[in-house]
Amino acid sequence: MAAKITKAAVIGSGVMGASIAAHLANVGIPSLLLDIVPASLTPEETAKGLTLEHPAVRNRLATGALSRLSKIKPAPLYDEAFVSRITPGNIEDDLHKIKDVDWVIEVVVENLQVKQELHRKIESHWKPGIIVTSNTSGISINAMVEGCGEEFKRHFLGTHFFNPPRYMKLMEIIPGETTDPAIVKQIAEFSEKTLGKGVVIAKDTPNFVANRIGTYGLLVTLQAMAAKGFTVDEVDAITGPALGRPRSATFRTLDLVGLDTFVHVANNVFEKVEEGDEKVVFEVPQVMKDMVSRGWIGEKSGQGFYKKV
Numbered sequence: 001m002a003a004k005i006t007k008a009a010v011i012g013s014g015v016m017g018a019s020i021a022a023h024l025a026n027v028g029i030p031s032l033l034l035d036i037v038p039a040s041l042t043p044e045e046t047a048k049g050l051t052l053e054h055p056a057v058r059n060r061l062a063t064g065a066l067s068r069l070s071k072i073k074p075a076p077l078y079d080e081a082f083v084s085r086i087t088p089g090n091i092e093d094d095l096h097k098i099k100d101v102d103w104v105i106e107v108v109v110e111n112l113q114v115k116q117e118l119h120r121k122i123e124s125h126w127k128p129g130i131i132v133t134s135n136t137s138g139i140s141i142n143a144m145v146e147g148c149g150e151e152f153k154r155h156f157l158g159t160h161f162f163n164p165p166r167y168m169k170l171m172e173i174i175p176g177e178t179t180d181p182a183i184v185k186q187i188a189e190f191s192e193k194t195l196g197k198g199v200v201i202a203k204d205t206p207n208f209v210a211n212r213i214g215t216y217g218l219l220v221t222l223q224a225m226a227a228k229g230f231t232v233d234e235v236d237a238i239t240g241p242a243l244g245r246p247r248s249a250t251f252r253t254l255d256l257v258g259l260d261t262f263v264h265v266a267n268n269v270f271e272k273v274e275e276g277d278e279k280v281v282f283e284v285p286q287v288m289k290d291m292v293s294r295g296w297i298g299e300k301s302g303q304g305f306y307k308k309v
């Protein structure tokens with residue numbers, strides 16, 4: 001049986017990782033927030049004479065994520081002071097600190113190889129009893145821990161938070177083939193009672209339940225839009241509040257999620273389904289691939305379907 005969850009580590013301080021750490025802080029769970037070490041200096045850091053070894057540079061991604069939290073709307077934190085419950089750091093220097101937490105949540109880019117490598121690294125610092133979960137949108141839970149030991153796999157499962165994590169009630173929990181049922185039960189209860197989530201236990205199929213349907217709906221909308229000649233504003237007006245959905249409808253949702261992440265998530269299914277109608281839908285339109293290669297990936301880069309002003 002795993003220990004009671006009183007401390008956590010979130011690995012990956014991007015759109016979801018920082019906001020998941022914020023929601024843990026909201027319910028009184030302190031966490032480490034770790035990201036990769038930056039590969040190069042910014043011009044400002046060079047001007048200040050810093051080096052890649054300087055702690056301010058080594059923790060740049062995670063500390064930057066913390067300062068961004070106060071600018072996100074709607075606010076991820078119940079109270080801005082709760083940010084002190086999150087300790088930023090980087091993978092190279094600080095991953096060993098996961099020995100002192102009860103739950104490690106991996107929230108890095110939606111890429112199987114990156115996640116597999118990271119899970120092996122996590123295992124090298126892990127001790128039995130620590131629960132490890134992935135926030136993947138739809139990559140196979142079993143595949144993500146290939147090459148890891150049986151005891152680690154027993155403690156590993158998917159916990160898929162939705163964006164924004166403070167506000168979206170749904171949490172998909174995805175056990176792997178060998179996840180300990182007692183740990184699934186513990187995380188499900190913790191998610192409901194402490195994090196305030198509504199839990200759905202999903203099977204380990206491409207994109208699980210919500211994203212299998214959600215990605216399909218978004219891509220069908222894009223195809224219909226191209227066929228009928230609708231504009232971005234028209235589609236958002238029709239698929240937003242008019243349908244009882246929040247302001248963030250089709251394109252605003254894509255900008256919030258990140259187009260790069262969306263392309264990975266659609267590809268998760270495209271690569272797995274047989275030729276046929278479903279495969280045709282899951283093929284991401286070229287325009288979206290072009291936007292990603294230009295860096296127009298949504299709110300996080302300041303430009304997606306909408307420009308952030």
Ligand code: NAD
Nearest residue numbers: 012013014015016017035036107108109110136137163257
């Ligand atoms: P993101 O691109 O905003 O952030 C990813 C972060 O991971 C970056 O800060 C990057 O530096 C870091 N990273 C990359 N490789 C790393 C490594 N080896 N070690 C440590 N950090 C590393 O992505 P995101 O939108 O936060 O998505 C993260 C995960 O959450 C993905 O699996 C995604 O599918 C899932 N997810 C995203 C959303 C969403 O709306 N964006 C919703 C639900 C689930």
